[in-house]
Amino acid sequence: MxxxxxxxxxxxxxxxxSGLEDGLVATIGITAFxxxxxxxxxxxxxxxxxSTIEAGDSVGExxxxxxxxxxxxxxxxxxxxxNQALVDDPSLANSDPYGEGWMFKVRAEGDADDLLSAEEYxxxxxxxx
Amino acid sequence: MSRSTPLRDVHESLGAxxxxxxxxxxxxxxxxxxxxxxxVRQAAGxxxxxxxxxxxxTGPQAGEALDYALVGHLSAMGHGRARYTMLVDERGRVLxxxxxxxxxxxxxMVVANAANAEKVAEELKNRAKAYDVRVEDRSDQYALIAxxxxxxxxxxxxxxxxxxxxxxxxxxxxxxxxxxxALIARTGYTGEDGxxxxxxxxxxxxxxxxxxxAGEPHGLxxxxxxxxxxxxxxxxxxxxxxxxxxxxxxxxxxxxRVVKFDKPGDFVGxxxxxxxxxxxxxxxxxxxxxxxxxxxxxxxxxTKDGAVVGEVTSGAPSQTLGKPIALAYIDAxxxxxxxxxxxxxxxxxxxxxxxxxxxxxx
Numbered sequence: 001m002x003x004x005x006x007x008x009x010x011x012x013x014x015x016x017x018s019g020l021e022d023g024l025v026a027t028i029g030i031t032a033f034x035x036x037x038x039x040x041x042x043x044x045x046x047x048x049x050x051s052t053i054e055a056g057d058s059v060g061e062x063x064x065x066x067x068x069x070x071x072x073x074x075x076x077x078x079x080x081x082x083n084q085a086l087v088d089d090p091s092l093a094n095s096d097p098y099g100e101g102w103m104f105k106v107r108a109e110g111d112a113d114d115l116l117s118a119e120e121y122x123x124x125x126x127x128x129x
Numbered sequence: 130m131s132r133s134t135p136l137r138d139v140h141e142s143l144g145a146x147x148x149x150x151x152x153x154x155x156x157x158x159x160x161x162x163x164x165x166x167x168x169v170r171q172a173a174g175x176x177x178x179x180x181x182x183x184x185x186x187t188g189p190q191a192g193e194a195l196d197y198a199l200v201g202h203l204s205a206m207g208h209g210r211a212r213y214t215m216l217v218d219e220r221g222r223v224l225x226x227x228x229x230x231x232x233x234x235x236x237x238m239v240v241a242n243a244a245n246a247e248k249v250a251e252e253l254k255n256r257a258k259a260y261d262v263r264v265e266d267r268s269d270q271y272a273l274i275a276x277x278x279x280x281x282x283x284x285x286x287x288x289x290x291x292x293x294x295x296x297x298x299x300x301x302x303x304x305x306x307x308x309x310x311a312l313i314a315r316t317g318y319t320g321e322d323g324x325x326x327x328x329x330x331x332x333x334x335x336x337x338x339x340x341x342x343a344g345e346p347h348g349l350x351x352x353x354x355x356x357x358x359x360x361x362x363x364x365x366x367x368x369x370x371x372x373x374x375x376x377x378x379x380x381x382x383x384x385x386r387v388v389k390f391d392k393p394g395d396f397v398g399x400x401x402x403x404x405x406x407x408x409x410x411x412x413x414x415x416x417x418x419x420x421x422x423x424x425x426x427x428x429x430x431x432t433k434d435g436a437v438v439g440e441v442t443s444g445a446p447s448q449t450l451g452k453p454i455a456l457a458y459i460d461a462x463x464x465x466x467x468x469x470x471x472x473x474x475x476x477x478x479x480x481x482x483x484x485x486x487x488x489x490x491x
């Protein structure tokens with residue numbers, strides 16, 4: 001069973017998001033479940049700082065040995081920061097997906113797409129694993 | 130419902146990610162596939178390959194039957210030798226690539242890819258009908274465990290009296306490993322030295338455990354299909370379903386050397402292959418190294434100045450080179466300067482390199 005922190009929100013596409021409640025800057029990454037399914041992450045492409053993205057957009061990609069998957073943003077807004085340490089060492093997505101493996105930060109505007117609680121996400125992934 | 134090998138419980142207890150492969154539930158990786166890949170390059174890896182097919186031909190005309198059924202000259206093999214060969218259809222198209230082992234005067238073992246094993250057994254039975262030989266698919270009776278990597282001999286030597294030092298690459302000998310009867314072959318699919326052990330199903334778990342215990346002090350790790358694929362790709366070895374298929378002849382794949390026209394008698398596919406053997410190839414299997422970090426993958430178009438000039442058959446990030454690598458069929462006559470791979474709509478530059486991507490120091 002993958003680690004699913006209670007204090008984050010989740011998407012059906014296996015991203016996590018934090019910091020939405022303050023309406024300021026949200027942080028987004030991929031879940032431990034996603035990282036385990038991908039295997040060793042070897043390359044992460046992130047959106048550009050300063051770009052404006054919309055909820056539901058594909059804003060980047062994560063490549064592993066066996067596969068590639070897109071990163072969807074659950075919220076729109078301006079990208080204010082990306083995790084350069086993750087670009088330099090993509091294995092952080094495997095070793096610490098909710099911490100050092102974070103992907104990008106958005107100054108959120110408008111509503112987020114349908115988000116799941118930790119409990120709901122756990123139910124979703126227990127069906128898939 | 131996927132079939133399981135005798136080692137399934139062992140894989141589960143090791144925390145393996147299991148995947149369906151050719152109708153079998155197989156370990157994709159146990160932990161980090163990069164670590165498994167590196168263990169095989171630097172120390173040793175242990176693979177469960179029990180999904181592969183083992184077909185035995187026994188009888189006075191076993192060699193002649195194989196000469197007719199396959200493209201190689203198998204009756205000319207010495208005892209204890211192994212040979213890479215192919216099964217083709219009447220049109221010369223590849224139905225599987227195989228390793229044939231000569232176990233005795235009148236006994237051969239054919240090891241086939243899991244996805245093709247039943248078809249290979251059926252074809253061999255049909256093609257051997259006119260010969261004094263018994264063809265028996267014993268895939269269900271045998272497990273296959275491979276130990277691959279530079280420390281393999283050292284590790285295996287602690288469990289067997291077989292003379293491994295004089296067992297050359299592409300040879301096989303019967304022997305006892307951990308007190309169990311085995312066929313010990315010095316073959317593999319990783320580009321490293323190593324051994325493949327064909328054993329009775331019931332011996333698979335104890336032998337796996339014995340190899341693990343003997344190997345761990347030497348850095349041996351269990352290794353899954355994911356690392357097996359990146360290892361064979363770095364070694365430039367073809368994979369059936371990617372570089373080889375029922376659409377291609379051995380010549381199309383640049384492997385015409387496996388077709389032995391000078392052997393006596395007819396063989397299935399001879400007429401068709403003789404007709405094409407001197408044709409200039411339409412496409413060439415080519416090694417590519419990406420300049421960027423995005424990975425060319427199976428089926429992606431190879432382009433030059435925006436025009437499609439080929440297709441990727443296999444691609445992966447290479448641990449050894451630190452860059453993505455790929456095999457691709459590229460149209461003959463295309464200048465290989467300035468090639469790109471269309472990676473999901475973006476043309477990513479690649480350089481053509483000599484194959485294999487990786488060659489071990491002998």
